Amino acid sequence: MIRLDAVTKRYPGQDAPAVDGLTLSVREGEIVVLLGPSGCGKTTTLRLINRLIEPTEGRIFLDGEDVTRVNPDELRRRIGYVIQQVGLFPHMTIAGNIGLIPRTLGWDKKRVGARVDELLDLVGLDPGTFRGRYPKELSGGQQQRVGVARALAADPPAMLMDEPFGAIDPITRERLQDAFLELQARIGKTIVLVTHDLTEALKLGDRIAMLGERARLVQYDTPAAILAEPADEFVASFVGAGAAMRRLRLVEVGSIELVPVEAVGAVSTSVRADQSLYEALDAMLRAGDEGAVVLDEDGRPAGAVSWSAIVRETPHAGGAPSAGPPLTRAPNGESGRR
């Protein structure tokens, strides 16, 4: 869907390129997170995709089409763009802000109005309450939702998001991230999102592109794989000491080999098969149990999970687990919540 082919960006007057020969493919409908230290070229990479910045070398494709040959205004209508500062026009109402692109596309008033209401609904803001307000009359989190609604106005197939939840307090941020994942489950856009927050990357990314200096692609993999098998010391140090604990949040209880209920003795703890190992462990610790009964969709015991089984499933100094079913990513929202 989006493909960068040996893309280089040299800013005028800079010795080293900000992006040096980056090749990266993003599949249709997936969220790819660009993650890396400050100054490694994440924002530059993102802006190259919608041509807010022109590449020095290389090519970028959207749906197989070379974007460097497309009129930039037309291109930006096909790619929604969400930034941290939201960038709403202060003198325009919320409806005015969201309807901006549809109006420039020449939609009639009625169609714009209907689209604005539909989008406000979609991002969880009551149209009657918010349509006529001005940006300064909204909280930071509400403005953020309007920013997303505006980016989606012309129903673009792709969306670029630059630290979209960066300037928001941690609790609101988590709520917005959950709402964003629920929204994405419905709209299935192709999304490239920039963050330097590992927790956010692990939660939101279908895949994470770990970037080093000059946007060198160090590792490109699922969150679980990045935690379990960091490609090198740089990734390992970025992922940090909590990798094994973080990974517990990404593995569903039902994806590991369960033991018979009798094997865990008399325990009072039960968890659903679609909860994460992290949640299972948390429940076990709170109850002082060494195991938990695992319930299937109908609430019937499907087996049990034990403390030792969780330890076996977690990569450790003795090596990653070799047997057992592949890692399953816990569904976002519910059990993937951080």
Ligand SMILES: Nc1ncnc2c1ncn2[C@@H]1O[C@H](COP(=O)(O)OP(=O)(O)OP(=O)(O)O)[C@@H](O)[C@H]1O
């Ligand atoms: N307009 C510019 N002119 C010259 N150099 C620039 C310009 N914009 C960015 N740079 C440089 O390019 C490099 C990459 O910057 P970029 O903003 O893409 O990094 P980033 O990974 O998004 O950083 P952060 O996480 O701190 O936002 C940096 O060294 C930066 O100083």
